Amino acid sequence: MRSRGYTIGLLLLFAHVSLAQQDTIVESGPERSGASVRAVKVADRLGVAVHFQGTSDLHYYANKESAPGGFALQVETAAEGVQFGDVEFPKQSLFYDRAFEKEVEVFVGDFTVFIPIVSAPKTGSAEVTVKIGGIACTSKLCLPPFEKILSAKINFTDASAWPVIQWENATQTSPSPSSRISVSGRINPQGFSIPIAMALALLAGVSINIMPCVLPILPLVVMRLVEQSRQSPRHRIGLGFAFSGGIVLFFVVFAAVAAIIKWRTGVAIDWGDHLRYPSVAAAMFLLIVVMGLFLLDVFSIRLPGVITASQSSGQGLAGSIGMGFFAAILSTPCSGAYFGMVLIWAQTQTWIVGMTAIVLMGVGMALPYVVLVGFPKLLQKIPRPGIWMDHFRKAMAFVLFYLAIKLALPALSGDRLLNVVKYAVILSFALWMWGGWVSFSTPTGKKWVIRGLAVILAVASGFWLLPSESATTSSSIDWQPYDSARVNRSVSEKQTVLIKFTADWCTNCKVVEKTVFHDPKVADLIRTKGVLAMMGDTTQKHFPATIDLREIYKIPGTVPTTIVLTGDGTQHQLLGIFDKQDLINILQPLPEGTK
Incomplete structure (x- = not known):
């Protein structure tokens, strides 16, 4: 019940803040995050909620120690005649920074920051100013440090009508004087001159x-x-x-x-x-x-x-x-x-x-x-x-x-990792040919032939094993990670589910990926028929997909395996390398937008 109340409270808050103007905080291409300010109640406490709405790959840093340059997310609130308490942040998410090989605590997507009101007038209204500062990053780049000022007019006369939210804060923090945001100057948390x-x-x-x-x-x-x-x-x-x-x-x-x-x-x-x-x-x-x-x-x-x-x-x-x-x-x-x-x-x-x-x-x-x-x-x-x-x-x-x-x-990761390692081995062999198969006494003609073959080997294998990033991700299918509970739920709702069981070490899996799932007609059928496409990773023995492939679908770990579960309860199994037409014949009879 507590979890349900928390969810309902957030939905009410979302409905309330959706009426307010969303100010863009940061934006980079498709990645965006905005925020709005509204008056809310948490149990018997009055306060101000700053609701952030953003895309899933754009995040703010929760801790000064892990934030680039120390630019953790900071929120300050001020209003004439109103005293605010410490800022309360929600529970953080963990983001794995591949460049530095560590997990850092971040705020990502949609979340709310709550600032309780300690004292305020019983009637009348006040203009509340909220200062937001920090740095936002995606998995590929960091945007410039920012500071943003939001404002909202709060009417204390109708405080009893303010929306109520269930609030579970992770931390309480008040910015120290040395790290406060200065509206008149640049954000400078380290105090550098x-x-x-x-x-x-x-x-x-x-x-x-x-x-x-x-x-x-x-x-x-x-x-x-x-x-x-x-x-x-x-x-x-x-x-x-x-x-x-x-x-x-x-x-x-x-x-x-x-x-x-x-x-x-x-x-x-x-x-x-x-x-x-x-x-x-x-x-x-x-x-x-x-x-x-x-x-x-x-x-x-x-x-x-x-x-x-x-x-x-x-x-x-x-x-x-x-x-x-x-x-x-x-x-x-x-x-x-x-x-x-x-x-x-x-x-x-x-x-x-x-x-x-x-x-x-x-x-x-x-x-x-x-x-x-x-x-x-x-x-x-x-x-x-x-x-x-x-x-x-x-x-x-x-x-x-x-x-x-x-x-x-x-x-x-995945195919690119294996291909780069393979190419490194071939490149090493080509360099050994270049330097070890010839000497100063080797005839010029023979030297040119050997080194020419080494160059051809290195270049040809590079074209084979080092495709562009777009070429390795050309499938337009929205693959979801394997989740047995979601599979059961979707099947019970009469939605067709396609599970592609694969593994990083499986060469035949890559053949099926290129010849079947990269085909535009197959991808279009999966999309128009409302098929839930899931990728079951069986690279290691303890992975859930590996266990379910053996125990639920009674297949002894053989990959590639593609299983289609239709809404009428029929199970189709496509084992090993198969022709794309086999899958098309299963998907075409399905009604449009099967859910």
């Missing part, structure tokens, strides 16, 4: 050098710096500053891209956003794998400037700049909390201040190398290069492989 923010940017850059993502490239950097220390000061300083310049160049490019995106779309880039895009994550995974193979001497790059600093030519400078740029790229997946905090802050400032802060992070990362180049005697404390450094360099290749899996692949 520009000089402090710039100092933090420099410190964040320096701290990148101790991150595990940069560790694998350090042997190459150390060998380069040791070699440079033996050369003329002019040569040493030139190559050293070229390496440091490559680091700074990456941050300059990043700052420019962030400024352009912010200017054209209003979207703020969060550090790690690129890992939310499967194509970018796959490319980064493959790049790190290739770098690991290079450290293992599977192949070599015939640019001595990339390995040593023995040249005085432009190639040596280009190699130094390239290595510095690559070191900065490697730092992106795990660059620390300060880094993300400063980055979010930078994008709330003017473009000059913001770009300066981002570039300063690059200067901070390059600073230790500038010091080593300027004072080469410090390098004398490093053991002389020898077999230990070669072993250390090759050991770091395996660290790279681990980081590639841990940091890039969480953004991939």
